[in-house]
Structures are given as C-alpha cells and as structure tokens.
Amino acid sequence: MNRSHIFLLCLLLLISLLNFAASQDDATIMQSLKSSLKLTSDVDWSNPNPCKWAFVHCDESNRVTRIQLIQKGIQGTLPPYFGKLSELMVLELFSNKISGSIPDLSGLTHLQTLNLQDNLFNSTPKNLFSGMNSLQEVYLDNPPNMKIMRG
Template structure:
C-alpha cells in the first residue's frame, strides 16, 4: 500500500497518514489485516497504478473511478480474489488482455 500511496498524488480528502493502511478511512482489511477494498472514488487523484498492486493478494474491490489516474492498467492477473474493478472516468491508455478475459471479474470502465 505504501508503493500505491507513493505512485498517486493524493488530495486532502484522502487521509493515508497512519502507518497502518488498515486504519486508513478509504481502505478495508480482513481479520488478517490484508487489504480487501480500496475506496478512492471521485477524489481528484492523479498518478499511475503500479504493478506492485499485485502484492495486495486479498484485494477484491478497488473503487478508483472518477479520478485522473493515467498510464496503462497494470497486469492484475495475480489478484485471484478480484471481483469488481471500478476504474471508469480516468485517463488509462491500455488494458491488459489477461484482465479482459477473466470470467469471474466485473469490469467497470469506459
């Protein structure tokens, strides 16, 4: 999560100051303190998503829509628990083929 934090230009609306990401208001974790949800919708965030997002192995629902995130969407094929990917209304320039071929994933984007 620290790598994701470093790759994004967060606004004042996003308080990720606590060293423990599970205490961040826009992040949910399971009982093992593994990140399961990230809620950063409509926050005016800029930056890029890093391949290191794959290290969040329990991530199921990242909501990152209506921001200014750009660049390619990283290969997220290692996120086997991923259920819904909300990335619409950003500035992404490519989507990995592996991502679009997943039958258990609901993609939301334009």
C-alpha cells in the same frame, strides 16, 4: 508433548508467519500505491498501517480487501505490482485522474468488483482479466487514446 502436538504447533506457527508475511506484502504494495498517487486532502493515508487508511478496508489478518477511492480527484499511476493484492475483492477508483497503463491485475484472484472508469488510462494488458475467477462486475472506459493489448 508428543510428536503430533509438536507438529500441530509448528504448523500453526508456520501459518501465522505466512499470514504475517502476506500482510506485510500488502502494506508494502499500499505504501507504493501511496507514493505513486497525488492524494487530495480528504484522503488521509498518514498512518503507517494501510488498514487504518481512509477508503481502504482489511480483513482480520490485515490483508487489504477493498480500495474505494471514488471521485477524489486523485492523480498519478498504479504501480506495476499492484496486482499482488491477492485478497482484494473490491477495487473502485472511478472518476479520478489516474493515468498511464493499467498494470497486470492477474494476481487479484478474489476480485469481485473492478471499476476504473472515468480516469486517464492509456492502455490495458492483454491478460487484464486472467486469473480473476471471482469477477462479477467490471466498469472500464475505452477512450480513443486507450490501447487494448491483444494476445
């Protein structure tokens, strides 16, 4: 093998390892989400692989691209590093009982749809939309008890 072939092989191996590490990060974040929520019986998240969970979709690299938990009666909070799901394109959690602060979501650079309305959130970060260059649809409530942090 000549040097260019070895370099190409090393580059492909590195890309493969980076994709694997990123998908493992997604799995860790999703396990944290599972731990922070009280799921109802119709939300089956028993498989160790979040890509096989109900209402969760992944791409061919096992990166989470969609979470659509709509009207499931889910309670709990969103973990602080939830915004690290960098390949997430659709986040629909509307009509549940999720409470606490909306975490920093600035790492969701591919997010196109954000629907968090009809929950019990009490505050948003000042940089809620920072980094969301692909965002096309946003649905949020502004209940009397929600504080919008200003920068």
